[in-house]
Amino acid sequence: MAAVDPVALGLSATPKRAHARAGTGAPEKAALALLIVITAISILAPLLAPHSTTQPAAAGPFHSPGHGTILGTDELGRDLLSRVLIGIRTSWFSALAVVASGILIGGAVGLVAGICGGAVDSGLMRVTDLFLALPGPVLAIAAALALGPSLLHALLAVAIVWWPWYARIVRGEVRSLMARPHLDAARIAGDRGVLLAVRHVIPGLAPPIIVTASMDIGSLILTLAGLSFLGLGAPPPSPELGAMTAEGLTYVLGQPWISLVPAAVVFILAFASNIAGDGIRDVMADR
């Protein structure tokens, strides 16, 4: 068997390390369970939210957490729990959408480069490396501002800088798959081009893509929340976790919960995603 490039797989945990981690399944399982709950919350958020996200609740403004409202109210009297629930939905679905676009764009580029080889390969990889050599977050800020503030534009801006990783990983994986005996067999049997890709290459790409994507979600949540904090997301009344944190900044010394609650939720989302991603990586590495 041709050596599988562990770098391309992103699976650099050696068997020894994997063994050393064998007893560390509980946090990963808990994180995965939490992510399932988060997904459920994201789907059901409009039903779960007890109050309107844009209209003042009965408790009035600057109501501290507890005392009738679970997470308190903000400077305009809006219920923070309701806004956070919808914010979770936006954050979670946005991160998933950008990862999906990264897989689609980067995967397509990597697949074409890997299968065609030669000039196509080096041309596409030059472009990919060019993107990797520039500071992604800074470009994302510039792109989001140039497109104009809206959630879709922020997602687009991040997607523009996010796909090159996937192109690199998929391309490396395709190159190593192409050198395997079962691909030789498929070629001898007459499979070429698209047929070869669909039947024999794409199925083999799933593990490294799943690993990379699951490890990526956490940093995407942080990046998107950062853009939203800077005002590069949906415009004001819509409840986004980063934007809510920024809005509460003025009151942070007197009423810290207004910005700390949504910021802490971003942390929980990223933490759960990162632990679960780590767990998924270990499981895939053991196989």
Place this chain on the structure above:
Amino acid sequence: MLAARLAAALLILLALSVIVFALETVIPADPVRALLGPSAGADALSAERHQLWLDRPLPVQYLHFLGNALRGNLSVSLTTRRPVVRDLAAFLPATLELAACAVLLAIVLGTTFGLVTARRRSSAIRLGFIAWASVPPFLLGLASLVVFYGRLHWFPGSGRLSAGLTPPPGPTGLLTVDSLLHGDFAALRDSAWHLVLPAFCLAVGPAVSVGRTLRSSLQSVLSEDYIRTARAKGLSSRQILLRHGLRNALTAPLATLGLQAGLLFAGVVVVESIFAWPGLGLYTARAIQGVDFPAIAGVTLVLGTAYVIINLVVDLLQSAADPRLRRQVTRSVGRVRAATQDY
């Protein structure tokens, strides 16, 4: 070899200028209208358009833009109404001071984290690293503002210098350096005190990345045969770790540090706007609020160039540290990626 890397860096910078130019042209609002205001007449608009070369074909416009950028002429900021280059020069020293402190702090903290945790394979350490890597910079900034400024009053919460003090008329614009040069110790103490919270908040992210990478590369180095030889020779654990382990494990964390520069720049924008630190980050945050694309284009060019140069230097440092890397022209991004993920 050096020539090849320099050529690659130049090509990347050229691509950066194309990207910034392309963004400038896709912007939906009319830049001339934004510059002259809603009351400007059609004649004034078209005259200004001609003046700015905006009535020429796109390739010509690009060459004009590139020529101007190379000569240090960027457009005029829509929020400050001053040339962007002059704004950048005014705001850069504050950011330079903050970022330099943050990077030093990140190197010290990251190396310490890596060395201390390298020998232990406990899941608590791993979870701790993941937790710190999951903290959004704004949560860190706000929480430290609330605790250390609001509650404990240990550190100042905004700006670079307390209101009563006059900044030293220094040559560098770095308040700590300038006040030291002028022997103004009150200002030195005060400006250093102002640096603590923002520099710490900025340093945590890179420190955690460097620590994780160093830990994993130390762990793989420590299982090498030559480490066993060193142990057989009778060297102490500390000598092995510092003399043989650290030196051979340094290239991956070094590359991480270079790649972290991009995240650091984004962190600068968030942290500076939380601590009202008058640098490029705060300038960027205000430009975003004012939908001031010329300003953002300037910031992107400056930070992008800085990023390319930093990574070029990291590249050269790496090949100085590890002769095996000298034959590769471009750094293997995948290798670094794997190293940063493996903690």
